Amino acid sequence: MLRMNYSLKEEKSHGTSLYPFQIYYMNDNTTKVFVLHHWHNYVEIIYVQAGRLFININNEQYAGTSGDIFIVNEEELHGMYTEDTCTLYYAFLFPLKFLNFEMNDLVQNSYLGALCNKNSIFENKIPITSESYEKILHELKTLIHLNEAKENEYQFATKISLLNIVYLLAKGKLIKERNSSLSIVKDNKLNLLKNITSYIHENYNRRIYLETISEKFNMSPKYFCKFFKDNFGKTFIEYVNGLRIDKSMDMLINTDLPIMDIAFANGFENFSYYIRAFKKLVGYTPLSYRKKSTQAD
The missing domain is CATH 2.60.120.10 (Jelly Rolls)
Structure with a gap:
């Protein structure tokens, strides 16, 4: 998986202060x-x-x-x-x-x-x-x-x-x-989407209960799942898994921790499920990805 290491609110600077491009x-x-x-x-x-x-x-x-x-x-x-x-x-x-x-x-x-x-x-x-x-x-x-x-x-x-x-x-x-009246509606929705994704980013390394996050944003679990898929183009589980895998990729490259420890540190409770989810998204197993990245360096 080719990655650009963005956080939700990206603080990374692009270019330099004199040439911000x-x-x-x-x-x-x-x-x-x-x-x-x-x-x-x-x-x-x-x-x-x-x-x-x-x-x-x-x-x-x-x-x-x-x-x-x-x-x-x-x-x-x-x-x-x-x-x-x-x-x-x-x-x-x-x-x-x-x-x-x-x-x-x-x-x-x-x-x-x-x-x-x-x-x-x-x-x-x-x-x-x-x-x-x-x-x-x-x-x-x-x-x-x-x-x-x-x-x-x-x-x-x-x-x-x-x-x-x-x-x-x-x-x-x-x-x-920008249509001012429509902008208010869109801005309110955008803020809601930002708040949802911020919550996930803050809690990705622990169990996130659907009932908890849907209640936090005043939705039923069923409506929350539909709302999430309609607005992000992927399911709630797909997004959470993607974030956890993204975070684990940094650890695979930059640490010598055992792969099982990395999986658990990033919110996966089942090691076999982590390997399957990782391979489905990235195209490699975590071990193969670690070896490939090390060889590339």
């Missing part, structure tokens, strides 16, 4: 991708190069295929996974304030300022039929080249390219105003 290329075609639900104060543009990438953004499920471009706005709850080992994608991350102008001109007030203040947001998926799609894709490929070659003043060119993407999104009517 980072590209991640997820290109290991021998393992699956599973990125847990998280949120951060960065815009994330995702370009699917090959395969199928399933993305959940604010409880909306998308199935991305080769060529698809998605945008995750700042503070939007999102996660992603693949069902095979053939998916390759790029993730471009940057804070909106990286693009701000010091002078409050028309562009700053009407576009960048509105985006930073969250009065406007990007559409989450760029339609391939959009008049801006090909040019946006060209800019993304330019960003890849710039940040791989790192020629003189590539940071300057990167900023220009990102601003051009915002221009193309505006031109293609892919920036929308």
Whole structure:
């Protein structure tokens, strides 16, 4: 399983303080991708190069295929996974304030300022039929080249390219105003989803009773299960197991603890079940994954 080590509220910085921009290329075609639900104060543009990438953004499920471009706005709850080992994608991350102008001109007030203040947001998926799609894709490929070659003043060119993407999104009517009344409803639901996942992250290493978590959020167990599946694209058990396995992967790589101890430390009460769940999600047994990761180092 190819992993990006995000916490629910991601505190990790991307790039540097003077150049807060980072590209991640997820290109290991021998393992699956599973990125847990998280949120951060960065815009994330995702370009699917090959395969199928399933993305959940604010409880909306998308199935991305080769060529698809998605945008995750700042503070939007999102996660992603693949069902095979053939998916390759790029993730471009940057804070909106990286693009701000010091002078409050028309562009700053009407576009960048509105985006930073969250009065406007990007559409989450760029339609391939959009008049801006090909040019946006060209800019993304330019960003890849710039940040791989790192020629003189590539940071300057990167900023220009990102601003051009915002221009193309505006031109293609892919920036929308937030409806205040609908936003309140959506924000309330998003906060509920964040609270649910935060509770799971805080308690993953102990038994989490369905009755307890559903009661905590004022739902019946049956409704909670449906609500969870509708909003996260996976069952409550699948999500909890995924988190526990994700945490155990760090311990498999970074400690010499016995695998059984790692399983129990991350909330699994049955060692055989841990091995089966791990292999189903990752494609390897925990022992094989440990050996593979050690050899890679």
